[in-house]
Each structure stands twice: as C-alpha cells, then as structure tokens.
Amino acid sequence: xxxxxxxxxxxxxxxxxxxxxxxxxxxxxxxxxxxxxxxxxxxxxxxxxxxxxxxxxxxxxxxxxxxxxxxxxxxxxxxxxxxxxxxxxxxxxxxxxxxxxxxxxxxxxxxxxxxxxxxxxxxxxxxxxxxxxxxxxxxxxxxxxxxxxxxxxxxxxxxxxxxxxxxxxxxxxxxxxxxxxxxxxxxxxxxxxxxxxxxxxxxxxxxxxxxxxxxxxxxxxxxxxxxxxxxxxxxxxxxxxxxxxxxxxxxxxxxxxxxxxxxxxxxxxxxxxxxxxxxxxxxxxxxxxxxxxxxxxxxxxxxxxxxxxxxxxxxxxxxxxxxxxxxxxxxxxxxxxxxxxxxxxxxxxxxxxxxxxxxxxxxxxxxxxxxxxxxxxxxxxxxxxxxxxxxxxxxxxxxxxxxx
Amino acid sequence: xxxxxxxxxxxxxxxxxxxxxxxxxxxxxxxxxxxxxxxxxxxxxxxxxxxxxxxxxxxxxxxxxxxxxxxxxxxxxxxxxxxxxxxxxxxxxxxxxxxxxxxxxxxxxxxxxxxxxxxxxxxxxxxxxxxxxxxxxxx
Numbered sequence: 294x295x296x297x298x299x300x301x302x303x304x305x306x307x308x309x310x311x312x313x314x315x316x317x318x319x320x321x322x323x324x325x326x327x328x329x330x331x332x333x334x335x336x337x338x339x340x341x342x343x344x345x346x347x348x349x350x351x352x353x354x355x356x357x358x359x360x361x362x363x364x365x366x367x368x369x370x371x372x373x374x375x376x377x378x379x380x381x382x383x384x385x386x387x388x389x390x391x392x393x394x395x396x397x398x399x400x401x402x403x404x405x406x407x408x409x410x411x412x413x414x415x416x417x418x419x420x421x422x423x424x425x426x427x428x429x430x431x432x433x434x435x436x437x438x439x440x441x442x443x444x445x446x447x448x449x450x451x452x453x454x455x456x457x458x459x460x461x462x463x464x465x466x467x468x469x470x471x472x473x474x475x476x477x478x479x480x481x482x483x484x485x486x487x488x489x490x491x492x493x494x495x496x497x498x499x500x501x502x503x504x505x506x507x508x509x510x511x512x513x514x515x516x517x518x519x520x521x522x523x524x525x526x527x528x529x530x531x532x533x534x535x536x537x538x539x540x541x542x543x544x545x546x547x548x549x550x551x552x553x554x555x556x557x558x559x560x561x562x563x564x565x566x567x568x569x570x571x572x573x574x575x576x577x578x579x580x581x582x583x584x585x586x587x588x589x590x591x592x593x594x595x596x597x598x599x600x601x602x603x604x605x606x607x608x609x610x611x612x613x614x615x616x617x618x619x620x621x622x623x624x625x626x627x628x629x630x631x632x633x634x635x636x637x638x639x640x641x642x643x644x645x646x647x648x649x650x651x652x653x654x655x656x657x658x659x660x661x662x663x664x665x666x667x668x669x670x671x672x673x674x675x676x677x678x679x680x681x682x683x684x685x686x687x688x689x690x691x692x693x694x695x696x697x
Numbered sequence: 698x699x700x701x702x703x704x705x706x707x708x709x710x711x712x713x714x715x716x717x718x719x720x721x722x723x724x725x726x727x728x729x730x731x732x733x734x735x736x737x738x739x740x741x742x743x744x745x746x747x748x749x750x751x752x753x754x755x756x757x758x759x760x761x762x763x764x765x766x767x768x769x770x771x772x773x774x775x776x777x778x779x780x781x782x783x784x785x786x787x788x789x790x791x792x793x794x795x796x797x798x799x800x801x802x803x804x805x806x807x808x809x810x811x812x813x814x815x816x817x818x819x820x821x822x823x824x825x826x827x828x829x830x831x832x833x834x835x836x
Contacts, residue, residue: 634771636749644717652749666770695722696772
C-alpha cells in the first residue's frame with residue numbers, strides 16, 4: 294500500500310493554486326511533476342560539481358563525469374541492459390528515434406519496408422517517413438481495431454523478407470493501450486527485422502527489461518518519469534549501435550580528427566556528440582532511484598485502481614464516450630462528450646484548476662480513425678487521488694452543462 | 698459605428714459580469730447565435746487549422762465595406778469569433794487595417810488570443826487583415 298499523502302508531500306507543485314483553485318494535475322502523459330529530491334539534485338549539481346565531462350583533468354570535471362557515468366549505470370540496471378555503453382543519453386524520445394531512423398538510411402534500399410503501428414505518436418511516424426523518402430523504402434501501417442488495439446493477425450500478414458524495421462510504442466500516448474511488444478519483437482526477428490520500441494509512455498508505469506524483451510532499440514524521455522526535461526535514453530543492442538553510423542558529428546564522438554579523416558569514438562560516445570545535458574543525465578538517475586524506492590509494482594497497482602475508478606465515474610456522465618478500451622491499458626482515459634468539442638471542455642475545466650490534455654495528442658492518424666477532431670485525455674500518476682478524480686468529474690459535468 | 702465605438706460597447710457589456718463563468722456563458726451564447734458561414738465558403742482554402750480548433754473565415758466586398766462570415770468547430774472559439782466579426786465586419790478596409798484587438802484584454806479573454814493557444818484565432822485576425830489589405834489595394 295502506498296502512502297499517497299506522504300508521496301504528495303514530495304511534490305511541491307501539487308499544492309499550487311491555478312486560477313484560484315487547487316491544482317488537479319491529470320496531464321501526466323505529457324510530462325510528470327518533479328519530486329523535491331529531483332529539484333534539489335539539479336541545484337546541488339550546479340552548486341557543487343558543475344564542470345564539463347569526459348574532458349578535463351581537474352577534480353570537478355572528474356566528479357561530474359563520475360556522477361554522469363554512475364547515472365548511466367543506474368539506467369542500465371533499471372532497464373537491464375547488458376552493458377552500460379548500450380545506454381545512450383539523448384535529449385529525449387524524439388532524438389532517440391531520429392538517431393536510429395537516420396542510421397538506417399545507410400542500410401535500407403528501395404523496396405524495403407518499415408512497419409509502423411497505427412497507434413504511434415507523430416515522433417514515431419515522421420522520422421520513418423523521412424527515412425522512406427530518402428531511401429525509397431515503403432512505410433507500411435499495422436492497423437488498429439475500434440478498441441484501440443493493434444490487429445495482430447494483420448501484423449503477421451504484413452511481415453515479410455522486405456520488412457527491415459518494425460517500430461511500435463510500448464504504450465499508446467493517446468489511448469493508453471499496452472501493446473503486445475514481446476510477440477511483435479519475436480515475430481519480427483523471425484524475418485530478420487530490427488525492432489524499435491518507443492517506451493515514452495511505458496516507463497512511467499513499468500520497468501522494461503530490454504534483454505528479456507530482446508528489442509533492438511528502446512527509447513524514452515526523462516521528463517515523463519519525474520526527471521528533468523531535455524534528457525532521454527536510447528538503448529540499443531551493441532551490435533546495432535556498432536553497425537549504425539553516428540547521428541550527429543562534433544566533439545566527444547570522435548577518436549581522432551584530421552581534415553582527411555575522422556575516426557569515431559567507441560560506444561556510447563559515438564552517439565553523444567557535443568556537451569550533453571549533464572545535470573539532466575545525472576538527475577535522471579536520482580528520479581529513477583526515487584521511483585524504484587516507491588516500487589513499480591506498487592505504482593502499477595495503485596494506478597490501475599485510479600484507472601478503474603476514473604473510468605467508472607466518468608461513464609456516469611450521459612453522452613460520454615471513452616476512446617481506447619483495450620483489455621490491457623494504463624492509467625489514461627481519452628474521451629469525448631457527444632456534441633461538445635474537446636477544446637471547449639478543456640478550456641472550462643482549466644478555469645476550475647484542472648490540467649488535462651485536449652486535442653489530437655500528436656497522433657492524428659488515431660483521431661482520423663475515429664473521425665474525431667481530438668479527445669480530452671486525463672492521464673493519472675501515482676501521486677493522484679480518487680478525490681481529485683471526483684473534483685475532475687464534477688468539473689466535466691459543469692462544463693458539459695455550460696456547453697450544451 | 699466605428700470599430701473603436703463597437704469595441705467600447707463590448708467592453709461595457711462585459712463589465713456587467715462578475716466572474717469568468719458569466720463571461721464564458723455569454724461567449725457560449727454568442728457562439729450559438731453567430732450566423733453561420735455559407736456552406737460554399739467552408740472550404741479547405743478558407744480553413745485556418747489551429748492545433749485545437751478549426752476556424753473558417755470568408756470576406757467579401759460590399760460597396761466600400763468588407764463583410765466577414767466565419768465559423769469554428771469549438772463553441773468558445775466561435776463565441777470569440779462572433780465578437781471579432783462584430784467589430785471588424787461592415788467596416789471599410791483602411792479602418793480594419795488600422796484597428797487593433799486590445800479590447801480583448803480588457804474583457805478578460807486575453808489567453809484566447811495568445812499566439813500559443815493554437816485555436817486559430819490569431820491566424821483568423823491575420824486573415825481578416827489580409828482581406829482588408831487586398832480590398833484596399835483593389836480600391
């Protein structure tokens with residue numbers, strides 16, 4: 294059992310008033326709030342050990358480098374990567390996906406296929422579209438059903454020797470669907486395809502085991518798991534990271550440079566050009582420690598309770614329809630009210646202190662599938678409460694009354 | 698009435714409201730009463746895609762005035778469109794080009810005209826000015 298009041302006290306922002314009302318923060322899918330330990334760790338870094346890493350012989354540089362590498366080790370353990378150098382620091386999920394999609398430009402040929410799911414965020418669509426434009430490969434979409442689940446029998450049929458990459462999110466940001474990625478990875482490997490998993494929405498709710506999953510790449514952002522913005526992780530299997538060319542050129546990623554020829558640095562530095570987000574990288578380790586202390590099993594169980602309660606309460610509202618009713622889903626409720634635009638609801642409940650996301654959630658193909666302009670998305674975290682859900686439901690009822 | 702006179706009148710009307718709820722209820726009413734844009738003008742060309750809500754706007758010349766009609770798929774956006782149309786429609790192009798929308802701050806709806814709001818309203822005002830510019834050049 295989690296002591297939610299104690300956990301809430303860790304998050305200074307949760308006591309904020311918004312538009313004169315107590316903040317109810319249900320936009321955790323967009324970014325999570327930060328506990329005091331994380332905020333303090335950022336200050337501590339800048340006050341005590343700020344220096345550039347992997348370069349200086351001076352003490353501060355060494356301290357900062359050590360802290361950065363300790364954090365890499367924590368993340369390696371957290372996702373159970375085989376080696377620390379398979380963990381690449383990025384600026385976020387989008388950066389990670391672009392780095393890999395860009396790398397495949399040297400491998401893909403005309404006629405090859407990239408399989409992408411219908412449930413993807415734009416950041417896991419557009420980089421692959423750009424890759425296909427560059428190489429003449431074809432983007433093929435794994436379709437979804439009305440519940441917001443991928444149609445796996447169709448995925449089976451789409452796989453062929455032409456399939457070179459399969460890219461799927463672990464959990465859909467717009468609907469909360471938990472995808473059967475283990476099956477997808479194994480099946481894709483039978484055809485020799487590489488698999489990238491976009492874990493941005495999964496890591497706040499579960500601890501991925503990249504070796505057990507056997508995925509080739511797993512990417513996520515730090516800011517969705519209580520860490521700072523501007524830092525993320527690209528996990529890649531060693532053999533793939535060696536095979537793919539670097540994404541960006543610059544300092545840190547080189548071994549030797551002359552105007553005739555540059556040789557690249559070894560992993561992970563080959564993919565870490567330039568001065569990274571040092572504070573972000575170090576503090577991401579702090580955030581992961583914080584979450585592991587609470588425990589992902591506890592987080593999952595509690596968030597599931599919130600999901601069930603929220604779903605039940607929202608369905609009391611006449612004309613309310615939930616999009617994304619997959620059997621396996623996380624604490625995300627995407628919904629609309631008949632005859633009311635999601636933007637209007639979002640605007641009114643904001644006045645009542647409630648933060649939710651409205652719109653297409655950067656997943657326009659899903660909105661097109663349902664033929665809707667967007668949805669209202671409430672996404673719960675382990676620091677939210679049933680009382681907050683009650684306030685939210687009342688606010689939605691009030692907005693509905695005003696608007697219809 | 699001049700644009701300024703209409704805007705002052707609107708500010709006056711809004712001063713009767715005590716809180717945001719009354720203001721929003723009024724905007725919703727305005728949204729419902731906005732004469733809809735003629736279906737033939739609800740085209741891809743006339744659409745302004747905000748990330749959150751869509752706006753359609755059409756302008757045509759009537760003697761020396763420009764007449765605007767517009768619509769949106771979101772009712773709050775539509776209500777604010779009604780206010781903007783009331784100030785800018787049936788005015789001559791030079792006056793439209795000279796006018797501003799500062800009165801929106803005064804009636805407590807500033808956030809709706811923020812460039813980051815992505816509801817299409819800022820682009821709509823730009824579009825209204827474009828029509829005015831085009832018609833003034835024609836005159």
